[in-house]
Amino acid sequence: MAGASFHIASGCAAGIITSVLFSAFRCGGHVSQCILDRRQLFLIAASALFGVFGGLFPDIDANKGRFPRAIFFVLAILAGTVSAAAAFQDFHFNAGWSTIIGLAAAAFFFGILLTLHSILVNHRGIFHSFPMLLTMPAWTGVLLLASGKISSAASRLEIVLCGSFAGMLTHLLIDWISGLGGGSSSVFKLRVRSTAVTVLTYVFLFLGAILNIPEVYRRTASAAENFFR
DSSP: OOOHHHHHHHHHHHHHHHHHHHHHHHTTTOHHHHHHSHHHHHHHHHHHHHHHHHHHGGGGGSOSSHHHHHHHHHHHHHHHHHHHHHHHHTSOOOHHHHHHHHHHHHHHHHHHHHHHHHHHOOTTSTTSBHHHHHHHHHHHHHHHHHHTTTOSGGGGHHHHHHHHHHHHHHHHHHHHHHTGGGSHHHHTBSOOSOHHHHHHHHHHHHHHHHHHHHHHHHHHHHHHHHHTO
16 A cells, blocks of 8 residues: 555656656757756756645545645645735735735635535545546646746746646556555546536536646647747
8 A cells, every 4th residue: 555655756756757758848859958957957846846746636535634734725825825916916906905815815715625625525536536637737737827927937837737647647546556446447437426526526627627728738839849840
């Protein structure tokens, strides 16, 4: 049975391998030039970090203890920060009101996540499934696109998306190989017993894809053009 440390290591490795391969594609096969670039090293590290996140994400339903709450807290802080930045830059609230809006958004998001977790989540349920394998990186991309308001972290969106996807894929494959949860039919299932949870997951997948597709297409087309130039 694979533990958290094994999923962390495998997710990190998946993120690094994915970013290096993507860099080779972006740079027309000149891998060494890309890897030695300081900015590219940062992107490899970011992909490794999101690979770790993807590698741990399916077990967010493992229990109702500290791990899910810690992840939800980090996500809530990120959501609050993005909300505050949007209020300040897009809607021209002053710093004080923007801070209040950000804190309120973080608290609301944290409460919603905890509520949904306690009501809907079963261990090795929807979080160990094929639709969630696509939903998690899709919404990672949405968050990074939103964070572009306050950071240039979204400048290489596709690398981080691939890293988070690869990390989660390794988790599911390890559980499949280990025979946990009933094999591939359970780990890569398309639905769970609860129709409401299944429908909600596909709705989130659809929304995340709609928000990401234009940006991912633009960046992938640009990378392909550089590769074949």
